[in-house]
Amino acid sequence: MAKSLTLALAVLVAGLSAAPALSQDRPTLTIYTYDGFAAEWGPGPKLKQGFEATCNCTVNWVAADSSIGTLRRAQLEGPSTEADILLGLDTAIAGEARATGLFADHGLDLSHLALPETWTDAQFVPFDFSHFAFMHDTDTMQVPPASFEDLIALPDTVKIAIQDPRSATPGLGLLLWVKAAYGDRAPEIWAGLKPHILTITREWSESYSLFLNGEVDMVLSYTTSPAYHIIEDGDDTIKAALFSEGHFPQIEVAGILKSSDQQDLAQQFLAYLTSPEGQKVIPTTNWMFPVIDLGADLDPAFATLPQPEKTLTIPEQDITANSAAWIDEMLAAVQ
Incomplete structure (x- = not known):
């Protein structure tokens, strides 16, 4: 009995000691975006919940007052930025963003997207329009x-x-x-x-x-x-x-920073963002069209516009x- 109690205590102590290590092993994906996207009524919270359920990671939204503000912040911080992804740029400022040299190729197959024009951009992934x-x-x-x-x-x-x-x-x-x-x-x-x-x-x-x-x-x-x-x-x-x-x-896009130490995780998030599960969040939180055909999952009100x-x-x-x-x-x- 005493031996069993000692063993149980040892296992409990070992488990408590291991808990911080397990927590530390859970990676964090930091995403710079605009405040409306990260707000409680925006897409951010639902996307965070959905992706965290699949990735064993933590999504950390860092909001600026505008998407242009997110780009300016990343430019100022340079390679030392904590951002893994910039989300909320659009095609009007994509060229300026590309010229900074801060962005990596996303490596995703986006042939399933339904946009006004065929998407061929190697660095930026669209998520609404x-x-x-x-x-x-x-x-x-x-x-x-x-x-x-x-x-x-x-x-x-x-x-x-x-x-x-x-x-x-x-x-x-x-x-x-x-x-x-x-x-x-x-x-x-x-x-x-x-x-x-x-x-x-x-x-x-x-x-x-x-x-x-x-x-x-x-x-x-x-x-x-x-x-x-x-x-x-x-x-x-x-x-x-x-x-x-x-x-x-306006086509809103997201891109992975070259400086990120979470390249695979960032790519997984962008794949999730353009998946049916991720895209179902967008229309009635960001009030834009999805970039894939959601069929019956798109609120009928959008079809009347x-x-x-x-x-x-x-x-x-x-x-x-x-x-x-x-x-x-x-x-x-x-x-």
């Missing part, structure tokens, strides 16, 4: 403008809120949308929009709040934004105005080479 559009409320604006020129022609009392292209990816998306649609006429369009611009906010959430509070008539957002109001509020009065020029897309007949694009190399000058051009016209 939509098109930029101006929201309006049919209770106050029954007939929205059908082009930028229509918007310009409205009385100056019609106000819009947009985002700063230097700090917010939607703001940069609008800049590229105008440039893709009008080319050298872009300064003319910006000058025409100036009387309608109530404010240029640092981030999307600030300008969208102005719209919801009735302080502006229209706000730059996404063609998928009405799905939130339909599903969460039971409100179908918020609509996206479709423009005859076509619309510019009108979408652009024409998608506008600008080659990545042109965006990287010219975006700074285009931003200066826009600011000179609206300030």
Whole structure:
């Protein structure tokens, strides 16, 4: 009996001693992203829960106020960054991100993706997409403008809120949308929009709040934004105005840092992110389209959303080479 008790105590002590070692053996995957993604109502918590159930690891979200902010932080930290993955960049800043040399090839087969165009990028993995559009409320604006020129022609009392292209990816998306649609006429369009611009906010959430509070008539957002109001509020009065020029897309992406000591784990996470289980989280938490065909698992509200007949694009190399000058051009016209 005494021998058995001694043995039991020895096993208990050994187990307690081993516990910290087991905990230390559980790897941590650190992901830099924007605050909305990591928020309790965003995709982050559910993706963390789902992936941790399969990986015997810990997912650590580190949130910045914007996806551009995550890139700037990683650039400042360089090879010493704790980030294994940057998540939430988009194709408008992918070229700038690629030029930093911070990103490794993802090594994944992405042939199963369903995007507006075939995906061939070796470094960045897409996880959602939509098109930029101006929201309006049919209770106050029954007939929205059908082009930028229509918007310009409205009385100056019609106000819009947009985002700063230097700090917010939607703001940069609008800049590229105008440039893709009008080319050298872009300064003319910006000058025409100036009387309608109530404010240029640092981030999307600030300008969208102005719209919801009735302080502006229209706000730059996404063609998928009405799905939130339909599903969460039971409100179908918020609509996206479709423009005859076509619309510019946003495809959000994630990339693995070369400096990460968790390359395999990071690759596993990106594979999970583009799997049916991971993609089912995205639509009703990030309010964007998934990058795979979810079939019946996609809320029917998304199928009711009108979408652009024409998608506008600008080659990545042109965006990287010219975006700074285009931003200066826009600011000179609206300030």
